[in-house]
Amino acid sequence: MSIDEFKKLAREFMEAVVPTMDGAAISNWFAEDGYFLAQGKFADYRMLVGRAEIKGHFDALSRKVYTRGPARLQVEQMTGEGNRVVAEWKFYADTAAGPYQNVGATAIEFDQAGKIKALRQYLDTERVVNLLGMIDTARPDSR
Numbered sequence: 001m002s003i004d005e006f007k008k009l010a011r012e013f014m015e016a017v018v019p020t021m022d023g024a025a026i027s028n029w030f031a032e033d034g035y036f037l038a039q040g041k042f043a044d045y046r047m048l049v050g051r052a053e054i055k056g057h058f059d060a061l062s063r064k065v066y067t068r069g070p071a072r073l074q075v076e077q078m079t080g081e082g083n084r085v086v087a088e089w090k091f092y093a094d095t096a097a098g099p100y101q102n103v104g105a106t107a108i109e110f111d112q113a114g115k116i117k118a119l120r121q122y123l124d125t126e127r128v129v130n131l132l133g134m135i136d137t138a139r140p141d142s143r
């Protein structure tokens with residue numbers, strides 16, 4: 001696959017699939033041994049490896065957070081080389097805790113079949129803490 005094809009896949013995944021917060025839909029994009037890692041001070045901060053863990057994480061997240069209609073992720077810029085794509089994005093949602101907006105960047109590495117081998121996400125976790133109360137602030141950062 002070409003870098004343009006990988007960019008197209010990344011945009012489709014991020015704009016059409018991620019906002020659904022549907023664990024099955026998201027995890028189906030990953031290779032069997034693919035991983036997801038969100039950087040930050042989340043209480044359950046850890047690397048999620050394999051489709052089952054990724055599905056479980058997003059299913060739990062959607063039940064806890066996104067309760068008032070669909071979310072929207074807008075890719076602002078994208079760059080890539082080889083089988084790796086980095087996208088800067090803005091995310092919007094109307095949650096039970098009120099309106100939520102965040103910005104971040106996601107680095108995705110694809111295999112040649114177009115499945116995600118590795119996804120590393122960088123976002124403003126303080127915004128998540130303040131707006132959604134998702135973080136166990138009593139737990140110290142173990143990194």
